[in-house]
Amino acid sequence: MQLYSDKPPTFMALQAASYEVVRNWRIAFLLPSLLAALGTLLLVYDLARRLWDHRTGLYAAGALLAAFQFVYQAKRAQIDPSVTFFITLANYGLLRHFLLGPDWRAYWLGCFAAGLGVITKGVGVLALLMFAPYLFARARHWQYVAHTDRSAGRWLSGALAFAAAAALWLAPMLLAVRNADSPDYKAYLDDILYHQTAGRYTDSWDHQQPRWYYLGVILTGWLPLTLTLPGVLPRWRERLREHDARLRCCR
Secondary structure, eight states: OOOOOSSOSHHHHHHHHHHHHHOOHHHHHHHHHHHHHHHHHHHHHHHHHHHTOHHHHHHHHHHHHHOHHHHHHHTSSOSHHHHHHHHHHHHHHHHHHHHHOOOHHHHHHHHHHHHHHHTTOGGGGGGGGGHHHHHHHHHTTOBTOOOOOOOHHHHHHHHHHHHHHHHHHHHHHHHHHHHHOOHHHHHHHHIIIIIIIIIHHHSOSSOOSOHHHHHHHHHHHTTTGGGGHHHHHHHHHHHHHTTBHHHHHHO
């Protein structure tokens, strides 16, 4: 057995679970990415439908399905569609609470999904940045911000949901390292928790290009949606001037 510390094992576990169902490795390798992509489309549709209407939901899901990078990733056995689904689910739950709530169950679901995103790929924690535009819009009394309970206990319960999801992998992994008492296991722990997470994002060895390089990646990878920017940017500006929190939090 060889320890694999490049990524947490959630995606590989999903592939293994898929194999137990279909008993075909070719299908099992691809199935998690396909299901994650379909789930992401459904979440985008449903959130847009709830915030605006059915037609807007169809437009939002259709626009995502037309994006080159989304389809490119969805048809391959890669980790990115899975973490995209968990981040989208986290945003879905948080936004239902922030904009359509109060809905504490959706809030807990969002925090839990962010934790699942972390144990799929460390960047899952980025979903929690959704708090920043929400707190800004709430402080400025923007439109469409839900009047939620200010109880610190309820809000902190989201941290427990996040921690519970992360513990699904972290707890047994730490226990296994402790019981093994092996240099290989300790090296695995150091690599996956520090080198592959904190080290990767503070001083990445994979992405050495300058920042402007990634702007070009975004513009080309999300074709043809990027071609609509000249038309939608003025409308976004109008909505922001009207203090529409749906745009500030969702875009």
